[in-house]
Amino acid sequence: MAFRGAVSLGKQTNTRLLSLPRHLRTACSVSSSNPFHQSVVYPFYQTGVIRVKYPIRAISGTTVDPVATKKETEEPSTENWKIKMLYDGECPLCMREVNMLLERNKSYGSIKFVDISSDSYRAEDNQGLAYETVMGRIHAILCDGTVVTDVEAFRKLYEAVGLGxxxxxxxYEPISSIADAIYGVWAKYRLPITGRPPLEQVLEARKKKVC
Incomplete structure (x- = not known):
């Protein structure tokens, strides 16, 4: 079965380099809207050893302009984020949840992720929330500047990616208070649970690192 593909040649291109046998050539036309552009149409063909799968585009001159394509793995823009998540990138258990939200966020672009363990973290860029404050429990910042913590922060984050x-x-009460109490215990002991030193030592190490 033959498939038709187009080879576009500029006025100055040497057509001998791209010519095919006469029996394979199907049409030749000159665009009326652009008399300086010729379109020579050849069929895609297959022999015992040669197989042409894709159309070839030749442009007059020494260079060919690449076709810009968007990477499938490109992260969505978060310029119009609805909520900012402050997370500890050095917490292995925390990162499991963060990675799940990152994957979901590819379809939403509604969460802006801020790693508080990064040397570039700045309290002044995040409603004045100091590193030691956000290390104590989960914090999130809504687009209007409202700061939410604990289970409410998780609820807002999950809502932002369709998992509300x-x-x-x-x-609802009393579930709300119970959930916050359980999370409070986890937040208090998450460092030793994950095999990390106490918060005081973490803060001291960060100060030395920054200095």
Whole structure:
């Protein structure tokens, strides 16, 4: 089966370099809208050893302009983020949840992720929240500047990526208070649970690192 593909040649191009046998040539036309541009149409063909799969585009001159394509793995723009998540990138258990939200956020672009363990973290860029403050418990910042913490922060983050139902029940009492109490215990002991030194030592190490 033959498939038709186009080879576009500029006025100055040497057509002998791209010519095919006469029996394979199907059409030749000159665009009326651009008398300086010829379009020679050849069929895609297959022999025992040669197989042409894709159209070839030749442009007059020494260079060919590449076709710009968007990478499939390109992260969505977060310029119009709805909520900012402050997370500890050195916490292995925390990163499991962060990675899940990152994957979901590819389809939403509504969460801006800020790693507080990064040397570039600045409190003044995040509602004045100091490193030692955000290390104590989860913090998130809404686009209007409102700061939310604990289970409410998780609820807002999950809502931003279409998973609001996961934490929906925590909107109501007494579930809300119970959930916050459980999270408070986790936040207090998360460093030793994950094999890291106490918060005081972490803060001291960060100060030395910054200095």
């Amino acid at each position: 139902w996961v934490y929906a029940i925590t909107k």
